[in-house]
Amino acid sequence: MAKIKGHPLKGAFINFIQEINGSTLFSYVEKVEAADPIRFYEKGKEWYKGERFYFKDRDGEMTLAGLGSVHTIQHGPKNRFAGVESDWDALMKRASVHNPYDVYGTGPVAFGGFSFDPAQQEGEEWSRFAPSFFYVPEMMMTVYGGETYVTVNMLCDGAESEPLFDYIEKRKKWILARNDLQFDKEAVLKKILSGDSSVWKKSIQSAIQAIESDNELKKVVLARKVTAVFDQAIEPDRVLRRLDEGQPDSFIFSIEAMDSCFLGASPERLVKKRNSTLLTTCLAGSTARGKTEEEDQRLETALLTDDKNRIEHDYVVQMIRREMQSMCEEVMVPNEPIIMKVRDIQHLYTPVIGTADEHESVLRFVERFHPTPALGGLPAQKALHVIRKLEPMDRGFYAAPIGWMDYRKNGEFAVAIRSGLLVKNEAFLYAGCGVVPDSNPETELEETNMKLRPMLRAIGGSDE
Numbered sequence: 001m002a003k004i005k006g007h008p009l010k011g012a013f014i015n016f017i018q019e020i021n022g023s024t025l026f027s028y029v030e031k032v033e034a035a036d037p038i039r040f041y042e043k044g045k046e047w048y049k050g051e052r053f054y055f056k057d058r059d060g061e062m063t064l065a066g067l068g069s070v071h072t073i074q075h076g077p078k079n080r081f082a083g084v085e086s087d088w089d090a091l092m093k094r095a096s097v098h099n100p101y102d103v104y105g106t107g108p109v110a111f112g113g114f115s116f117d118p119a120q121q122e123g124e125e126w127s128r129f130a131p132s133f134f135y136v137p138e139m140m141m142t143v144y145g146g147e148t149y150v151t152v153n154m155l156c157d158g159a160e161s162e163p164l165f166d167y168i169e170k171r172k173k174w175i176l177a178r179n180d181l182q183f184d185k186e187a188v189l190k191k192i193l194s195g196d197s198s199v200w201k202k203s204i205q206s207a208i209q210a211i212e213s214d215n216e217l218k219k220v221v222l223a224r225k226v227t228a229v230f231d232q233a234i235e236p237d238r239v240l241r242r243l244d245e246g247q248p249d250s251f252i253f254s255i256e257a258m259d260s261c262f263l264g265a266s267p268e269r270l271v272k273k274r275n276s277t278l279l280t281t282c283l284a285g286s287t288a289r290g291k292t293e294e295e296d297q298r299l300e301t302a303l304l305t306d307d308k309n310r311i312e313h314d315y316v317v318q319m320i321r322r323e324m325q326s327m328c329e330e331v332m333v334p335n336e337p338i339i340m341k342v343r344d345i346q347h348l349y350t351p352v353i354g355t356a357d358e359h360e361s362v363l364r365f366v367e368r369f370h371p372t373p374a375l376g377g378l379p380a381q382k383a384l385h386v387i388r389k390l391e392p393m394d395r396g397f398y399a400a401p402i403g404w405m406d407y408r409k410n411g412e413f414a415v416a417i418r419s420g421l422l423v424k425n426e427a428f429l430y431a432g433c434g435v436v437p438d439s440n441p442e443t444e445l446e447e448t449n450m451k452l453r454p455m456l457r458a459i460g461g462s463d464e
């Protein structure tokens with residue numbers, strides 16, 4: 001290998017670009033001084049606005065912030081899971097990866113997600129998001145176990161790619177060092193359009209009827225959309241920071257696609273795969289947080305013993321148990337749910353753990369689990385049919401898998417609830433609820449209002 005002055009990997013890079021045939025990824029990881037990944041996201045604004053992502057897991061174990069896109073993977077409705085997987089495999093097979101750290105979430109990563117249901121009518125606001133949409137960042141910060149890493153990815157075409165290395169290194173150093181951030185003037189909220197609640201409550205009633213008139217159909221999850229209009233384009237950076245600071249016990253995610261940004265604070269993990277260990281979540285059944293500790297405890301006890309919520313929850317457990325057992329060697333599902341509390345709401349929660357073939361891709365699990373009965377219903381296909389009929393909107397990426405996968409078949413996906421889409425001067429916020437025969441439309445409406453609060457607060461639409 002030629003010895004070249006400057007960066008220790010420059011020589012390897014030069015050798016690599018001289019040998020390749022067609023476009024190929026060169027990727028390397030370095031440890032850097034402790035840094036704030038949200039700051040990294042913000043600092044990347046000038047160069048990479050419209051091509052940034054952020055993902056923090058709810059355990060606070062790992063955070064990713066990505067800037068730029070060197071490679072995009074998109075697929076239409078057909079074959080969208082397998083299509084992403086085979087494109088990603090093809091890219092990785094030819095990639096040259098220099099990662100001396102055996103750390104989860106470092107090295108080349110594709111970040112993105114899937115739409116909830118590509119067969120739903122297409123909403124114009126979601127035009128930037130294909131049914132599956134992933135990208136590989138040009139640079140990415142990973143914070144894991146208190147250490148900070150930066151991965152650089154370059155897509156090279158051959159020897160003429162030589163200037164790329166120094167160019168991106170320079171950018172990276174500049175972004176890491178800069179401290180002169182400036183924000184635009186904050187957008188002012190003009191109005192909130194919540195939709196006609198009596199119409200929405202009627203659709204809950206229709207879902208109950210659909211369940212009662214079909215022996216097989218047990219549950220349908222219906223959602224609503226609230227539109228907030230601002231005087232100018234909303235800056236995603238501010239909304240993301242407020243979510244991150246205000247919802248410490250949730251997954252915080254953001255994905256930008258040109259002039260649109262989808263972001264949220266979700267309590268729900270779809271799947272985390274790390275080698276042979278799989279974690280997934282059954283989360284359904286909800287109640288308010290109490291104003292005092294006693295009231296909070298009283299609400300918790302009532303939720304744990306409430307038949308309607310226990311049934312709503314149990315359908316999720318049944319499906320997840322069945323899918324996990326069909327794909328894993330060992331599965332542990334507790335017999336009883338526990339409580340998960342986040343700032344605005346508490347849920348029935350059954351954490352599930354399993355052991356699977358480590359060579360199986362995380363995407364295989366995503367495909368099998370989505371949509372769980374916490375977002376679609378039971379059975380899924382029948383529930384989707386009812387949703388298409390009763391929900392006059394496109395869910396887009398709401399209630400769908402969002403997350404990352406790496407070059408070792410690992411990764412983590414959250415369920416993108418408690419979320420909203422920012423497009424220019426509008427914010428579209430989404431919330432849904434599990435409908436079973438004992439559902440009360442008024443109570444379900446209140447439940448969706450609680451679920452909207454984190455996003456409303458983050459866009460400056462609620463002081464609660």
Ligand SMILES: C=C(O[C@H]1C=CC=C(C(=O)O)[C@@H]1O)C(=O)O
Nearest residue numbers: 284285286374417431432433434
């Ligand atoms: C569909 C949503 O929440 C799901 C997750 C937890 C609890 C739920 C419930 O109790 O209805 C929902 O199934 C949402 O937040 O939009």
Ligand SMILES: [Mg+2]
Nearest residue numbers: 285286433434
């Ligand atoms: Mg519910």
